[in-house]
Amino acid sequence: MQATLADLARLLAAEVEGEAQTRITGIAPLEQAGPGDLTFITQRRYAARLAACRASAVLVDRHLPVDRPALRVADPLHALIVLLEHFFPLRHPRWGIDPRAVLHPSVTVGADVSIAPYVVIEAGARLGDRVVVYPGTYIGAECVIGDECVLYANVSLYARVHLGRGVIVHSGAVIGADGFGFQRQADGSYRKIPQVGRVVIGDGVEIGANTCIDRATVGDTTIAAGTKIDNLVQIGHNVTIGAHTVLAGQVGLAGSVRVGAHVRMAGQVGVADHVTIGDHSAIGAQAGVAQDVPPGAAVWGTPAMPLTACKRLHVYTSRLGELFQQVRQLQQRVAQLEARERRS
DSSP states (O other): OOEEHHHHHHHHTOEEESOTTOEEOEEOOTTTOOTTEEEEOSSGGGGGGGGGOOOSEEEEOSSOOOSSOEEEOSOHHHHHHHHHHHHSOOOOOOOSBOTTSEEOTTOEEOTTOEEOTTOEEOTTOEEOTTOEEOTTOEEOTTOEEOTTOEEOTTOEEOTTEEEOTTOEEOTTOEEEEOOOOEEEOTTSOEEEOOOOOEEEEOTTOEEOTTOEEEOOSSSEEEEOTTOEEOTTOEEOTTOEEOTTOEEOTTOEEOTTOEEOTTOEEOTTOEEOTTOEEOTTOEEOTTOEEOSOBOTTOEEETTTTEEHHHHHHHHHHHHTHHHHHHHHHHHHHHHHHHHHHHHHO
């Protein structure tokens, strides 16, 4: 990449401060940027790090003072996204249908599909237009893959998984494996409950590497449009997730959990079976959720509780040593007073 600040300003509809002909040859974070790089400050709490940065220019908001040439925009994060998409466009390999891929004769594929070597696609599967399937991926019988989906290497789709348009599935993800359903028998052994449902995923969903989404026992496990799922997430059988929800790494949802739309779950959140999480709620990292969360609520901790209550509890917990010493001192004073009373 090579451009001037003036060139980038036209792309972003940004204001240039300082030398407009400053040459930019790369984009880099504050800690790694060097001469020729454009760095960026998307949150003001990082502004103090700019002084030690060697970047030639910086992308910032319209008001933050800086010590070098700058591109000023209303929303630096949005502008950064535009720059990254412009200078680093995503280009998938063009395999056509590689002769080393194995497709059942009944598979149907749309226009401009790219299927890599060593892909296996089973009977009755349907792939839409401009689908890209990377090496080593398995697509089970009667799967439906919408237009412009991307399945990276070694993805596994069990039978009858449905992906909407523009779904991205990263390497190692498993969609449609059996839900964790067993009945305990009289002799202490477990009998498997057949898992015969589907997984149905809406348009624009992104699924992280090594995430697992179980098929329903009966019916559907469903993930609505626009939801973004991080790496190493476990979604149990018959779970439903609303639109534009975000699940961070190592979230675990037990069977039949209902998650609303626009929900945010931080890393390592665990949700017990049959719990309902309301729309627009937020769940803090490592929270253990065993009861329903109302719409719009923010909860944290294990067991999960309202955020203000959890913060208060943490303050009290941090003072336990001090409070213990105060109680011991009070006990000693009471004992001394009682001893005096007995002597008098």
